[in-house]
Amino acid sequence: MERPRIAILKYGVGNIYSVYSGLERAGAEPVVVDRLKRGFDALVLPGVGAFRPAMERLRPQRGLLLDMLDSGLMVLGVCLGMQLFYEWSDEWGGLEGLGLLRGRIERIPVRKLPHIGWSHIRRSRRCKLLDGVKPNFYFYFVHSYALLEKRPEICAYTEYGDTTFASAVEAHPIYGTQFHPERSDGPGLKVLKNFVSMMRK
Numbered sequence: 001m002e003r004p005r006i007a008i009l010k011y012g013v014g015n016i017y018s019v020y021s022g023l024e025r026a027g028a029e030p031v032v033v034d035r036l037k038r039g040f041d042a043l044v045l046p047g048v049g050a051f052r053p054a055m056e057r058l059r060p061q062r063g064l065l066l067d068m069l070d071s072g073l074m075v076l077g078v079c080l081g082m083q084l085f086y087e088w089s090d091e092w093g094g095l096e097g098l099g100l101l102r103g104r105i106e107r108i109p110v111r112k113l114p115h116i117g118w119s120h121i122r123r124s125r126r127c128k129l130l131d132g133v134k135p136n137f138y139f140y141f142v143h144s145y146a147l148l149e150k151r152p153e154i155c156a157y158t159e160y161g162d163t164t165f166a167s168a169v170e171a172h173p174i175y176g177t178q179f180h181p182e183r184s185d186g187p188g189l190k191v192l193k194n195f196v197s198m199m200r201k
Contacts, residue, residue, distance in 0.1 A: 003029040004041040004199040010034050011057040012049060019046045019078065022182030026192035036061045038068065041199045047079030047180060048142065051091040051105070054084060055098075062098055069100070074173040076195050079143055082169065082176030091145050100174055106148050110161035114144040119158050119167075121179070127155035127170040129177070131194050137187040139167070139179035146178055 006028045008019055016032055023030040023044065031040070043065075058065075069075065077085050086097045089105035097105070108115060118138040123130060141158070146165035156168035158178070169176040175195060181188035 003027055004196055005029045005031060005039070006042045006044055006196070007031055007033045007037060007040040008044045008046060009036065009058075011045070012053050016046055018180075018182045019044060022189065022192050023196070025189060026196045028192075028196045036064050036068065040073070042074040042076065042195070043068070045075065045077040045081030045084060047077070047081045049080050051080065051083065051089045051097070051145070052095050054080060055095055058084065058098065065098070066100075069173055072173065074175065074195075074198065077174075077176040078182070079141075079178060079180055082178055083145060083147070085169075085174060085176055086147065089145060101151070101153060101169070101171060103147055103149055103151050105145050107145055108143075108148070108160060108163050108165060110163055112161075114142060115160045116142050119160060119179075121156040121158050121167045123156045123168075125155050127168065128198060129168060129170050129175050129191055129194050130156060133187050133190050139177075139181070139184040139188060141167075141179050143178060 020030045083105045084097050085100045086103045087099045120136045120138045148165050153169040153171035154166040155170050157164050158167040167178045181191040
């Protein structure tokens with residue numbers, strides 16, 4: 001069976017190599033691209049960086065992205081990549097996002113930020129992205145902003161201090177994780193394999 005071709009969009013964020021390596025180990029053929037291009041089975045928006053510079057690169061490509069999603073392209077957003085899906089982020093004084101999903105990204109209301117390290121996720125409903133991942137497995141997080149409101153696409157939550165935020169979302173063909181699967185060892189690799197396997201069905 002052919003390896004699904006997955007574009008990793010380089011939009012001024014770090015962590016490209018670890019995402020590339022994780023997708024390769026998950027059975028995909030990853031390709032790093034500077035701009036959106038047709039001809040791929042899926043797209044990954046990687047996850048270390050700031051909201052404003054990322055949106056400055058992505059905003060001119062939003063129309064093409066919508067067309068590609070309508071044509072069946074699947075997209076996975078990791079950390080910042082997931083936050084970009086939403087209508088608004090409070091980061092950098094406030095800025096519109098891609099608006100693929102409704103909601104607002106807010107600063108986590110705790111004293112110690114960023115949230116760095118291993119935290120467990122709590123599934124709120126079944127979703128394909130988390131199939132086979134045992135309850136309460138730990139995943140790696142690095143962020144100060146998150147989706148705090150409750151939305152129907154959320155399939156897992158994580159607690160940090162007294163705050164609960166969305167840690168995984170799924171609204172086909174849009175998938176997202178606030179954690180970094182490419183840095184989360186076995187459970188993270190399982191999440192990436194789940195995403196890759198959806199393109200083989």
